[in-house]
Amino acid sequence: MTQQVQVKQSTIKAxxxxxxxxxxxxxxxxxxxxxxxxxxxAVNGVNLLLxxxxxxxxxxxxxCGKSTMGxxxxxxxxxxxxxxxxxxxxxxxxxxxxxxxxxxEVQMIFQDxxxxxxxxxxxxxxxxxxxxxxxxxIGKELHRxxxxxxxxxxxxxxxxxxxxxQFSGGQRQRIGIARAIALNPxxxxxxxxxxxxxxxxxxxxxxxxxxxxxxxxxxxxxxxxGIPAVKYISDRIAVMYMGEIVEMADKESLFSKTRHxxxxxxxxxxxxxxxxxxxxxxxxxxxxxxxxQRNLPKGCSFYSRCPFATEKCKEEKPKLKANKEGHLVACxxxxxx
Numbered sequence: 224m225t226q227q228v229q230v231k232q233s234t235i236k237a238x239x240x241x242x243x244x245x246x247x248x249x250x251x252x253x254x255x256x257x258x259x260x261x262x263x264x265a266v267n268g269v270n271l272l273l274x275x276x277x278x279x280x281x282x283x284x285x286x287c288g289k290s291t292m293g294x295x296x297x298x299x300x301x302x303x304x305x306x307x308x309x310x311x312x313x314x315x316x317x318x319x320x321x322x323x324x325x326x327x328e329v330q331m332i333f334q335d336x337x338x339x340x341x342x343x344x345x346x347x348x349x350x351x352x353x354x355x356x357x358x359x360x361i362g363k364e365l366h367r368x369x370x371x372x373x374x375x376x377x378x379x380x381x382x383x384x385x386x387x388x389q390f391s392g393g394q395r396q397r398i399g400i401a402r403a404i405a406l407n408p409x410x411x412x413x414x415x416x417x418x419x420x421x422x423x424x425x426x427x428x429x430x431x432x433x434x435x436x437x438x439x440x441x442x443x444x445x446x447x448x449g450i451p452a453v454k455y456i457s458d459r460i461a462v463m464y465m466g467e468i469v470e471m472a473d474k475e476s477l478f479s480k481t482r483h484x485x486x487x488x489x490x491x492x493x494x495x496x497x498x499x500x501x502x503x504x505x506x507x508x509x510x511x512x513x514x515x516q517r518n519l520p521k522g523c524s525f526y527s528r529c530p531f532a533t534e535k536c537k538e539e540k541p542k543l544k545a546n547k548e549g550h551l552v553a554c555x556x557x558x559x560x
Contacts, residue, residue, distance in 0.1 A: 231351050266291050462483065
C-alpha cells in the first residue's frame with residue numbers, strides 16, 4: 224500500500240511557474256538615517272500558479288502593477304519580498320550561472336516594438352544575438368536558424384539585412400517575437416505587445432502568438448489593459464488593481480459570472496456597437512482617481528471607487544478566496560454570489 228501511494232505522489236506534476244507573496248515596493252523618500260520613509264507598493268503580495276501550455280492573461284488599468292510584476296518574475300527587477308519558482312527551482316536564490324541558464328527558458332516580448340530593438344543593428348544580428356550569447360549556433364547553422372525564425376513570424380529572408388527603422392510597427396513586433404522564440408523557451412512574458420499597434424495589426428500579432436504557442440508548445444503570460452485582446456488570447460485571466468490580484472478565473476467564467484465590481488467596471492468600459500444590447504443594471508462606472516499607492520487604504524483598496532462599498536470594506540481587507548468552481552475573488556460582497 225505504501226509503495227502505491229508513493230507512485231501516485233510521484234506522478235503529480237509541479238507547475239511551470241509558481242509565485243508566492245510577491246511584492247515590489249519602490250522607495251520614494253527616506254528619513255535622516257537613510258531608511259525608507261515612503262514607498263510605492265507597485266506589486267503587493269501576488270500569488271500565481273501557471274501550468275505548462277496555458278496562457279494567463281493579466282489585465283488592469285495603467286499603473287496597477289502588471290508590467291512591474293512581469294519584470295520582477297524575470298528578475299529584470301529585484302523583488303522586495305516573496306518567492307518565485309520556475310520548474311521547481313528557486314529563481315531568487317539562483318547563482319549567476321543558473322540564472323543565465325534559466326534565461327534560455329524564459330523570454331520577454333516588450334510593449335514598444337521600436338525602443339526594444341537596437342536601431343544600429345540589422346535584423347539578422349538582432350535575432351542572432353541570443354543564439355550567439357548562449358553559444359547555441361554559429362556559422363551556417365546560425366544563418367539557417369535566423370532565416371527559419373523569420374519564416375516563423377511571417378517575414379521574408381531578404382529583410383534580414385535591413386534596420387528596424389525600415390519596418391512598420393507590426394513588422395518590428397514580429398522581429399521582437401522572433402528574437403524571443405530563438406532559444407525555444409518554455410515561457411514567454413508578453414508585456415502589452417499589441418497596445419502600440421493599430422487594431423488590424425493587433426489581430427495579426429495575436430493570431431501569430433496563438434499559432435506559435437501551438438507549434439512550439441509555449442506557455443504565455445499576456446499582460447494588457449485592453450479587455451478584448453486579453454480575452455481573445457487567454458485561457459485564464461487575473462485582474463490586478465493597485466498591485467494586487469482581485470479576481471482570477473478561466474475567461475468564460477470571468478466574463479459570464481464576473482464577481483468583482485472592479486472587473487465589471489473594466490468590462491463596462493469596453494465600447495459595443497449597439498449600446499441598447501448592454502444591460503444598464505450590470506454596468507459599473509469607474510469614477511474618481513486611483514488611491515495614492517504610497518498610502519493604501521486600511522481595508523479594500525477599491526473602497527473609494529466601489530458603488531457597493533460599506534464600512535466593512537473600509538476597515539477590513541478582503542482575502543482572495545475561491546468558490547466551488549475555483550473562481551477567485553477578493554471582495555466582501557462579490558457579484559453573482
